[in-house]
Amino acid sequence: MNTWYPEADLVIQHAKIYTVALTCDEVKAGKTDFPIIENGGVAAKDGKIIAVGTADEVAPLIGEHTQVIDATGKILTPGFVECHMHAKWTGENLLNLDFMGVKSRQAILDAIAEKAAQAEPGEWIEGDGWNELIWEDSQELITRRDLDAVAPNNPVFLLHMTVHTIAANSLALEAVGYTKDTPQPEGAEIGHYDDGELNGLLWENGALQPMLKTKPALTDEQHLQSIELIGQKLNAFGITSVIDANLNYKQMHMYNEAHRQKRLSYRANLMFYLDPQFGSFEDNLRRLDEMDCVTGFGDEMLKLNGCKVTLDGITAAFTAAMSRREYRQRPGFYGDTIYSQEEIDALVCKATELGWQFGIHTIGDASEDRALHAFQEANKIRPVKELRHYLIHYQLPYEDQWPIMRELGVGVCLQPTIVAQMGEEPLFWPEQAERFQSPGLMFREGILAGGSSDSPVVTPNPMLGMYYAITRLDETTGKILSKGDESKVTPIQALIMYTKNAAFFSHDDDKMGSVEVGNFADLCLFDEDFITGDVERYRTVTPEKTILGGTVVYER
Template sequence: MKTWYPEADLVIAHPKIYTVAITCDEVKQGKTDFPIIEDGGVAAKDGRIIAVGTAAEMDRYIGDNTNVIDATGKILTPGFVECHMHCKWTGEQMLNLDFNGVTSRQAILDAVAEKAANTPDGEWIEGDGWNELIWEDSQEVITRRELDEVAPNNPVILLHMSVHTIAANSLALEACGYTKDTPQPEGAEIGHYDDGELDGLLYENGALQPMLKAKPPLTDAQHLESLELIGRRLNSFGITSAIDANLNYKQMHIYNEARKQGKLSYRANLMFYLDPQFGSFEDNLRRLEEMDCVTGFGDEMLKLNGCKVTLDGITAAFTAAMSRREYRQRPGYYGDTIYTQEEIDALVCKATELGWQFGIHTIGDASEDRALHAFQEANKIRPVKELRHYLIHYQLPYEDQWPIMKELGVGVCLQPTLVSQMGEEPLFWPEQVERFQSPGLMFKNGILAGGSSDSPVVSPNPMLGMYYAITRLDETTGKTLSKGDESKVTPIEALIMWTKNSAFFSHDDDKMGSVEVGNFADLCLFDSDFVTGDVEAYRDTKVAKTILGGKVVYEG
């Protein structure tokens, strides 16, 4: 039997505390100041914060069974909250070839060749994170024939940084059943050379999913290992809670098994995915009806967050849906959404009727407008503000959308690291670049903006995300993606993005995202004060300790 003691389980003494003790409503009203406690202290009991104040005030909570951490000279923040990434997927990819940040096309081919030379014939080779926009030797994408040359005896699939494109070799295409005569999937594309033969390039989920299903499935042990791997990585970045998007039934069951076995080291909020890859529009409407539980079902470590729809693609593949301006590099072309206006309206309205929160992937302004129209229709059924429907990415913000968003309480999950490292700046018109996925404009106009990464597209490290939100630097060009400072945020606003604001999207802002009595004891300790220091130091700032529910889960 576990013995209970009256004293605190944990006391952290002498840090400088950035409490982020502020409400989301206050943030939307323009307030960004909150108490900062010098020589502070925090006490936690049974996973919750029971006292916040000065170090001297913590003495009364210390007993024989209290873990006391002397944090002299350190800063303490709430645990970071990631409001949009693919945790399970990232964990799986940690076992593959990693091409994130690789700036050479030839280096990728060489890596595949080396892997093939040490892999038994017939075994699949997977790689992730390639991005032709940052290659220095050539920006011509890798296709089937080149992959056949370096790996003739192994199926090969290489997933693009955007997670919207795959490059595959002949054996992988054969395993998937793709031929030059395979019909084009709805809302997706199977690529061909000029001579009509398959070039190995697959675009969007409708083409990707058959390939991903063709490869050997992970074992149950590998599934669980992937959640442990990503948990350790997230904890190393100070992340204590994350929204995991694009999940199907099996992946949610794996999460439940990990929870039962004590293998979850972050609070996981799961998003049920409604996509044409799982069936027709009618099938997805039925899937909503068939779900036995909705948003909020679960416990403090694992719960259902909402439904997610990918409404359009990405700019780099010309699959994002535009309306106000055509594609800069494809005159007369605007792209289109995956679901029609009538279909997305019906999905959101049905989900709203059933009590689901709804998040929509929107890259182009046409998809943003259609998503907001769907939210307006759903609001006639039930107040959207209560359910907290939101936009994911929101790449092209326009003023005429903001009154609708403020009326309905629609927030946005932004990914500054993705914007900086994707290399899409040359694809946009100059006036679009200045406000491209702009966190500063959101703060200045009363739209709640949460911090996220879209990992595995880019690193989930919040320190990088905060750096790019503050500087608006495009790493691929060296340019600043801002007109003056209007698109930038301050260091305090960046911290709010990855704490209190992000907690809003999992309905947890009343229990996490700030250092306050009654909240989860989810905390981060740092050796240096990145908030007041040189902004360039963000790139190298490391977490000293990550604390989840009053227990240390990572120590640097």
Template sequence: MLNWKPYADLIIHNAIIYTADLSLAEICSGNYNFPVIEHGFAAAKDGRTIAVGSGDWRIYAGSDTKIIDAKGLPLLPGLIDCHIHDMEFGLEQMGMDFSRCLSLEEMQKTITQYVKTASPGSWLKGSGWNECLWDSNRPPCCKDLDKFAPKNPLYCQHISHHICVTNSLGLRLAKITKDTPDPEGGSIGHFDNGEPNGLFYDRAAIALLEHVMPETCEEEHIKALETSGAILNRFGITQVMNSMMTCDEMRAYLQARKQNRLSYRANLMFSLDRSLGDVHVQAERIKQMTAVTGFGDDMVKMAGIKIILDGVMSAGTAALREEYEHISGRGSTSYSSHDLKLLAQLAGKYHWQVGIHCCGDRSADMAMDMFEQTCHPQNRHFIIHLTLAHPDQISRLKASDISLALQPAINTELGEQAVIGQKYSNLYMPLQTLFREGIIVGGSSDAPVVTCSPFAGMASAVERRLSDGSIHRPNERISIRQALLMWTRGSAYLCHTENTCGKIAAGALADYIIIDTPLLNTSADEIRHTRVLHTILGGKTVYQI
């Protein structure tokens, strides 16, 4: 009998293969020792892996097989970011970048340079300012910006994307006055005399500005996906979950896929944006959605529904059980417990997965109440961020099979510790405890909030270094194996793709990356600066140095 084997389209050989091939049950029971194959090869055909091992790879090679010599470097599964705003990330590459501004003056200089080439009257967009890194330690206001853009309205997002500042021209165009009421789920900043100061807090308020700005057309959306794709592939990302989509934006993914302009797999979450209406409006939007979780294919698929329940720590709008230490108040929530339960019941009725943005411990309490009362574990509901976690909350996560999408790089880059204060410091992102309790944790960036580099996120999880250089709660460090499993198996689970993605195994999709760093035997700093040399999606190269 002939021992027939199909010729592969692609073979990568002479690699150290980090397979990440563990089941979720194994990981939850504390096994993080995925197989590592020395002098290994992976063979792919028709977009899927057909063989992995350390034997003779030549038996899979035909005359048309593309053969890549990894030269003894690590071969990993394509990495998965389970909470990112990839379209917004792409759009922001076209605007002003304030992320490197270490003072208000540097932000003003950036605006001045941008105004030189702008048409008078056009909206100028920028993002990334972070007053926590400035000596002044205060956010900019309209008066700080007016003379630098006298003829152009400004839309300048904070690094958290939960605060936005505009100039006086922007306020006039949006018709914001001292008498404008705060929208439900957001707030407008004011000077001591009651006049608006140009600051808008949380989505419902920021939408007041966005509603008077020109809409982004479909081609701009597609171009943004191309732009973000090039960057994501450079960092080894082959799959994402975008957790804040509108119907128009979803259509852009389908068109980008049709036009071969999408270079990564996209799982899309429909956003229940509080700025678009109250709970009854959101309920109608759920009922009108014709797709459900899982609808789509390997490239573009519906993932579920996202609910933004509170704000963020850095803005003082995350909903806390107790008062902030250095800011008055306890933050706020976008929905009441009653409204949240209504949305959850509808999501369950229509078989939607639900991801809830919760940065504060009080909002996390509400989310867990909702999941426990109305949702089924098989839907894989999850909490996004969970910046703070009490022991009782961790117990509830475990008991209810609630998963998490976490962003360790925020710990390093955002400087939230100054806002959190000492009384909450010991609750901040207890990664090792979460792993020890068997809770599924997906790795993500929340880009453009912080860098999209998974290796920066892994380094932050392994080291736990804060923005001021100090090490925070070293007992909550995780190993690099655990960190790698966050961006592979954990994220794949949240995306419902754990059978085909996030591992190198026969039958899985042929998403691979070759890197220049032996991750399992190196320092956190070297992990952070890892370079991706080759990114492959479905057996085809999408990035190569």
């Protein structure tokens, strides 16, 4: 039996505290100033903040059993909140070959050859994170014949950094059952060479999922290890809460097991995925009706967040749905959405009727328009402002969409690091490149913008996300993607994006994302003030400590 003591469990003394003590309504109204406490103190008890003030004001809460952290010369912020990533998937990828940031096509092939030389015949080889747009030796895609040459005895598949493309060899394709005569899946593509043979390239979920389902399944212990591994990585970045999207039933079950075994070190908000890979449109409507639980079911560490739909693909694969302008690289081509207008309307309306929050992946402006139309239809059933429906990515913002978004309270989850590292700028028309995924415009227009990464697409490091939101630097070209300062944010706005704003999307902005009495004691301690210092420090600064519910879960 635990003994309860009438004193704080944790007191942090003498820190400069960036409280981010704002409401989301205030942020939408243009307010970005909040109390910054010099020589501040924070006290926590039973996982919650019980006092915030000066060091002297919280000192009386220190007792015999209180853990005291002297933070002289350091800054304290809320724990960072990640409002859109694939945490479980990222954890699973940590068990594979990592090609994130690798700038050489040949280096990838060499790594696979080395792995194949060590593997048993028939053992699957998996790699993640490749991006041909940053290769310096050649941007020719790796195909089946390339992989056959370096790994003739092992099934191989490589998942693109966008998670929308796979490159596979012959053994992997054979294991799935793909042949040159396999029909094209709905909303996806199985690639072919000019001679009609399979080239090993697969695009979008309808083609990817059979491969992902065919590879050897993780054991339960590997599932739990993946949750622990990504938890360690997230905590080292100062992240204490995550919205984890695109989960299947097994992954959600293993989250529950990790929570039961106390192996979960971040607050996990799970997204119920409605995608054609799980069946037809009618199947997904039925799945909504069959779910016993909706948004909010769970506890402080693990709960259901909302439904997610991937409405279109990505610009780099020409699978995003455009309308106002054709693809710059493919004249006359606009792409299309995965669900029709009638289908996405029906899914969102059914989910709204049942009380689900709804997040929609929208890259092209046609998909954005269709998503907003669905939200308008759903609003006739129930105010979507209460449910907090939102757009994921919102890559191409247009002025005529903003009044609808303000009226319905539709926010956006943005990924500044993708903008900087994906290398898509040459694919856009110039006026699109200046604005795509523009956090500065969202602050200006009163639309709530949350910070996220879409990891494993890019690193979930929020410091880099804030850096790129502030600078709008495209690392692949050296260009600044902003018309003046229009698309940029200030350091304070960047902090708000990755704390209070991001907490909005899990309905937690009243209990996290700021250092206030009554909130979870989720905190980050840094040994330098990156907010007032040289912006280049964002590239290298890391937390000294990360605190979850009053307990230190990471210490540098």
